[in-house]
Amino acid sequence: MAPGGGVWKEVFESYPKFANHDIAMPKLEKSTTPVKNIVGVGEKHGMPLSNSVHELLVCPVCSSLMYRPIHQCPNGHTICSDCKSRVHNCCPTCRLELGNIRCLALEKVAASLELPCKYPNCHDIFPYYSMLKHEQNCRFRPYNCPYAGSECSVTGDVQTLVRHLKDDHKVDMHDGCTFNHRYVKSNPHEVENATWMLTVFNCFGRQFCLHFEAFQLGIAPVYIAFLRFMGEDFEAKKFSYTLEVGSDGRKIIWQGVPRSIRDCHRKVRDSHDGLIIPRNMALFFSGGDRQELKLRITGRIWKEK
């Protein structure tokens, strides 16, 4: 189902632009030994490319860097532990039986090295065995596509994903920090066919995803609206937002903090971190004969001082 279908009223307000260069860099992990070798992966730190050591640490089967335990065959051919469990105990290089021989010398060489992070915007250098963990949590690693309606495998930085949402998912893009959005659905009794919509807001020079979706809370059909921030969690916490829904002098107000898109939409939904509207109340707010959902959700995003 295509997102949108809402009627929009834009209210433009001027806010100071969010400066993007005051972000604190994560602390560089200090190593215990004073002088270390750096395995140059692409010479991005201007260090000499130590090709021979690097080659020794690359698994001949999967071509990734090897981590402890590193195994070897009786002839000395090395293999990573993941691949070892896949090759049925037969050395892929010489076909000899692998057995269970650790290559402790190479493991120790690796422990004495430091590596630059593989993400181009990250300037951190880490001890060899800490790098994998760092790269899994590096704030410069790509984001997953925030689109909720399908399993989308596209990843990238925020600008790439904004373009992707617009071009490939036809998501509505809006400028401004206040919004007034109408959600209309002709048959609101089909909650199982998860109704969901996504709108992207540009404000303070950053992007926010407004999610609206139907789901089953226990046995009760409900709707939820929440905001996700296209960036890291520590930046998301600098913003707040409100959402309001109602009619005829009644309303429910939610005030919250946007979640980072590092948290998938399902996780946010299942933690109930948003404006939850029971379906009966949503139909009451819609007026009429309860056959059509007509919700007006207004909201505002602001930056905390």
Ligand SMILES: [Zn+2]
């Ligand atoms: Zn391997």
Ligand SMILES: [Zn+2]
């Ligand atoms: Zn071998």
Ligand SMILES: [Zn+2]
């Ligand atoms: Zn990094």
Ligand SMILES: [Zn+2]
């Ligand atoms: Zn996508």
